[in-house]
Amino acid sequence: LGLKQSEWAPRVSKSFAKKHHTCRTYGFSKHIIEQRLQTIMKQFQRTINELQQNISQLEHNAQEWQPYIDPAILCNAINACVQSAQQRLRQEFDYKKKMLVLDSNDRNLIRKFYDLEPNDEQVQLAIQVWHMTENMLKATAQEEVLRKRIFLRRLPSVYDKLINQSMDFVEPMLANEVLDRDRRASLVSNYSKTITQYKFDLMTLNLDTIQNIIRGHQQLLTDYQNKLSKCCDEILFQAIENRRQAMGKRHELYIKHKLNTFFDEAPATINE
Incomplete structure (x- = not known):
């Protein structure tokens, strides 16, 4: 470049x-x-x-x-x-080239904003707009990854480790000699299905939480943009908006790449 x-x-x-x-x-x-x-x-x-x-x-x-x-x-x-x-190597190389161009453009847009000589209030509002945009994009990325995890039934390892520990208290009971082989197998299967369903219920609740966070960031972003429109001329406002939109384009490329590569080696959850 x-x-x-x-x-x-x-x-x-x-x-x-x-x-x-x-x-x-x-x-x-x-x-x-x-x-x-x-x-x-x-x-x-x-x-x-x-x-x-x-x-x-x-x-x-x-x-x-x-x-x-x-x-x-x-x-x-x-x-x-x-x-x-x-x-895969070519895909990774192409992704990095595209990100390089977007990062360069991002720096140029920030420079163009400061070239307009904004006052302190305008600078602070612009930074708040970009901050809210960044937070919203991060939450959106979490939402997209979580949606794909639910769709592919591939859970974060932290969920598996934490929830599967509950079986440590159950296994001694299942090993009781009064349980015949068929009854023990049936109980193990029921435990497995219940735990698996609980994991995905928890992920669905997390998804709802993230969506509420995104709506909160969107509302704050709208409030800051309204304040900007009152204290900035059209040229300065557009410079801030251009940089904000560029952040969105960079995020689109990032999340597309992440979703295409993140789950390649992620283990699937087996519902017995």
């Missing part, structure tokens, strides 16, 4: 980044990027040379194989396997 657009944003202080809910930096300095590019180009050329040598060796060895295998078919199969294995 810096090499293409000649934009090299300096680092900001931790307090500034925290106060404005932005990243501290969205990249590295120019000389580090240039050094890294030179290293990558050398590595890339070395890899190409090694690949050409391996292809030549493969074509030579293929002439002696029985039965004969067309080297072109074998190379295509290898390429397909490599591309499939690198799919």
Whole structure:
């Protein structure tokens, strides 16, 4: 981004980044990027040379194989396997590139706001608007993740560990010798179903709580925006709104990526 657009944003202080809910930096300095590019180009050329040598060796060895295998078919199969294995890596790389652009844009929008020379009251109201927006987006992310957990029946490990501890008090009773095998199996199944249902009932209640929190943030955001409209001219108000909308776009990309990758290895809850 810096090499293409000649934009090299300096680092900001931790307090500034925290106060404005932005990243501290969205990249590295120019000389580090240039050094890294030179290293990558050398590595890339070395890899190409090694690949050409391996292809030549493969074509030579293929002439002696029985039965004969067309080297072109074998190379295509290898390429397909490599591309499939690198799919997640490419997705992660594309995501980081998009986030880099959005982070850069976010810093520029903050700078444009301060270029308009707002007074202290306007600055504080703008920060409150962005703060409420950030809180609302975080709560929305929690809501989306929780919805998908409920849909996929994949629970947070903390729920499993906490609630499953209740079985520690039940297992000695189930081990009582007066219970025959069939009755014990029936009781274990009933306990399992009850505990599983309780977990999801609790998650549903958490979802309702998060939705109430989102509505609360939305109301506070509306109140701050109304105050802004009374003390800011149209240009300044739009500058604040532009940054707020950019925060929303960044959140959309973030939550989409999170939902696509967060549950890949999450264990499913089995309802026996």
